[in-house]
Amino acid sequence: DAKTTQPPSMDCAEGRAANLPCNHSTISGNEYVYWYRQIHSQGPQYIIHGLKNNETNEMASLIITEDRKSSTLILPHATLRDTAVYYCIVRALYGNKLVFGAGTILRVKS
């Protein structure tokens, strides 16, 4: 599985967009980009995933660069409840193993 690189922490003002970057320069053609988040003392929560096209759901948007070597998770209007550790994961096509890195601690401040 490809390795990912994320900044250790980020701050965001409540109501503003939070843009969380992720580098995955060794991603292969059949690997998906997944984002999960973990709120303190809870299990990780699935947010969104994509292969090469940009994706949007009710929680977030995922922007993947054309060369697929990096991506950005966008929380359009961050709230205090979005404070969590955000994990960017690149996952092989077959099998369900998720390889978690250290993630990005996002702090949303009022």
Added chain:
Amino acid sequence: ETGVTQSPTHLIKTRGQQVTLRCSSQSGHNTVSWYQQALGQGPQFIFQYYREEENGRGNFPPRFSGLQFPNYSSELNVNALELDDSALYLCASSLGLAGGSNEQFFGPGTRLTVL
């Protein structure tokens, strides 16, 4: 639709003891994965079960073992507990194996403390 549940929520054991953790997968899911999360770190993959068979294992010793039952619920067993086994143990369920779009749904975890 019932989510992933785990029991117990907290557990305290002493070194050398054995422990069994339980997980009920989300309705309709046939695959269960177990992860260990030490304090301040991301979850680490232990193993996965698909239709009652082990399907993939991470870098964990044989004293970590598991079972999956016909109803797709699962157990994680750890023998000869060590202090470093203290962690949050997470169970995740999903539907099927192949296909990159099958997201995993995690339970709340079991916090194990080994004294």
